[in-house]
Amino acid sequence: MTNSREYFKSAISVDNVVFGFDNGDLKVLLIKRGEEPFLGDWALPGDLVLLEEELEDAANRILYDLTAISNVYLEQVKTFGGVSRHPKGRVITVAYFSLVNKNKLNPKASMFAKEIEWVSVKSIDYLAFDHFEIMNACLAQLKQNLKLKPIGFELLPEQFTLTELQLLYETVIGESLDKRNFRKKISKMGIIKDSNKYQTGVAHRPARLFCFDEDMYRKAVEEGFTFEI
Amino acid sequence: MTNSREYFKSAISVDNVVFGFDNGDLKVLLIKRGEEPFLGDWALPGDLVLLEEELEDAANRILYDLTAISNVYLEQVKTFGGVSRHPKGRVITVAYFSLVNKNKLNPKASMFAKEIEWVSVKSIDYLAFDHFEIMNACLAQLKQNLKLKPIGFELLPEQFTLTELQLLYETVIGESLDKRNFRKKISKMGIIKDSNKYQTGVAHRPARLFCFDEDMYRKAVEEGFTFEI
DNA sequence: ACAAAAGTGTTTTATTTACACCCATGA
DNA sequence: TCATGGGTGTAAATAAAACACTTTTGT
Structure with a gap:
């Protein structure tokens, strides 16, 4: 069998699709990229997972950094591992979505982002990396689970x-x-x-x-x- | 921001829960581990993902190696990233399940396994690593999706x-x-x-x-x- | 007094459940 | 001829859909 050390060369990231509801409009929290690649494009908040960090902890950390809130509804959706999805190497990303009460927080510039904004889902047709595909996967799962679990309340006051x-x-x-x-x-x-x-x-x-x-x-x-x- | 090279130290694996149906009995394909850790314990078939290999391709490769069949129903379920789930380092695993027509194949010893066996799901109460948890997550998703998608046929002749x-x-x-x-x-x-x-x-x-x-x-x-x- | 959204029941239709006997074959 | 599972319809109960007017407040 191949020496497994050959394989410890990948990175894991987490991307978090943060949904908020605003008077008839479903929104997601996006950041504007401040560095290459995709400098200046809108992207999902995400970060590499620390070597000794649980995936969920990473997802919560990202959200906390942007909004200073914790204990929100968080759900793992899907893992995206496209070989060339990241130009710097093999980065597998685990997509989560969160549901927050948008009115009770104001996102702020942070370690991850100088610009951050609530953007109406229906107005989005492109995001950096494969983030548009990731967002759509999360949206599809939200639609499905909203009917099957009492999670809608998480989006309301x-x-x-x-x-x-x-x-x-x-x-x-x-x-x-x-x-x-x-x-x-x-x-x-x-x-x-x-x-x-x-x-x-x-x-x-x-x-x-x-x-x-x-x-x-x-x-x-x-x-x-x-x-x- | 931290130098991202710090993070390219993880490995990605895929574990594949292969379901087969046998006259009133739901079974999964298990292998007996031929090396440490968990030597001799039953485990899910899985392998590290090659650096330039798509996740789905890895899942199909694992199954092909055991059964010589391809083009089977395959569904990604969940990613398990527990910090200490693998003793050799940070290994994130992406769990898939496959549905096969059990009667039309005979699994064989292979690169991955000297011993391989169809085991009745209801008789399993332990597997190596966190594989029991993984199997249960796949089983739960199978149960749910069987009601919502016409995938049951995949398990039959x-x-x-x-x-x-x-x-x-x-x-x-x-x-x-x-x-x-x-x-x-x-x-x-x-x-x-x-x-x-x-x-x-x-x-x-x-x-x-x-x-x-x-x-x-x-x-x-x-x-x-x-x-x- | 007007505009605007809140609140409230009944009838009709569609869906789901419960249920029992005759049929074709191999032994 | 017997044992075994295959195949079929109807009636009752439940759930889903359609639908319109009165109430309470602010302006």
């Missing part, structure tokens, strides 16, 4: 209206839903609780504010419940 | 009976299905075609043989059909 929740689903999945049927479905699940608060300062009847009830969700799952939109 | 197909679903998903309802659902999809042949040599009324109709499946998908069991 802690308290949200049912209309906001519905708009989130409509935006990401890309089809419009019936208001009454949507509410019926959600409330039948019994996994959101009424906060007994209301919107303020809106020029119409104020909506009730709800929050995701994680305890209830866990109990329901134990009893055989499976989330599905 | 080209021609199969509806009872065989049903047994496959029952075995992998782990719940029993109603015969008439199952047949109704499958035939309404219009993606399998009657071969006009029958079983022979069985001590009961011989069953019709069907095959998966990939053209029909593609046409149906274009018209908005989505497979679901």
Whole structure:
């Protein structure tokens, strides 16, 4: 068998597709590259994984560096290993996506990026490296999992209206839903609780504010419940 | 920023969970390790990825080496990067699973393995390295995707009976299905075609043989059909 | 009083489930 | 002729879809 030392010549990176939701618009956090290659192009935030660092830790580190937040929803999506995807050598990258409440953070220039911006997913048609392909893979997985796991809440403020929740689903999945049927479905699940608060300062009847009830969700799952939109 | 040359010290491997179906039993192809570490333990077939080799090519190579077959269904599942998952250094492994028609091949000792065996999934409770965890991740994804994509056929001979197909679903998903309802659902999809042949040599009324109709499946998908069991 | 979004049930339609007997073959 | 699995339809229950008006607030 070939001497395995021959092979310890690759690098591992992590790229993190950070999704945020903003009033009917799904956005991702992009950085403008400050060095070659792809100088000046928009790219996904990512970095090489340290030799003694777990993959997930790297993904969290990247996000923390840009936003100073931690404990966000993080999901591994796919690994991209194209031989010539990086000009400096063999770099395999593990793609993750994160879901954050966009309103509660303001990304800042950092070690990784002088310029950083929330960009509407639908306006993106190119990114540095193979990052456009990576973003699309993450978007596809988000669409799929949004229907099968209660992760939509991660993109909303802690308290949200049912209309906001519905708009989130409509935006990401890309089809419009019936208001009454949507509410019926959600409330039948019994996994959101009424906060007994209301919107303020809106020029119409104020909506009730709800929050995701994680305890209830866990109990329901134990009893055989499976989330599905 | 740290000099990136510091990081080109990792190795990438691919592990391939090869599933086969055998008369009500889901099996995986395991090899017995012929060297340290984990000498003598059962493990997944896998190998380091060559510096100029695509990940998928590596997965196919491993399978071809063991079975001399190619063009099988292959799906990337997850990447495992635990810092100390391999005693010889940082080895990130990308897990794939393959679906093969177990009856049409006989695995043979090879470059990778002196001993190789089909082992019933339900009898496995330990494997070398983190391979047990890897196998379980692949099994979970197989279960999920079997319901959402027409990949079950990959595990069967080209021609199969509806009872065989049903047994496959029952075995992998782990719940029993109603015969008439199952047949109704499958035939309404219009993606399998009657071969006009029958079983022979069985001590009961011989069953019709069907095959998966990939053209029909593609046409149906274009018209908005989505497979679901 | 008007504009704007919130909130709320019923009917219709489609889908899913439950269920039992006759058929063709080999032994 | 018996044992074995193959093959088939209908009715009931459940879930999904369609649909319109009243309420509450700010301006």
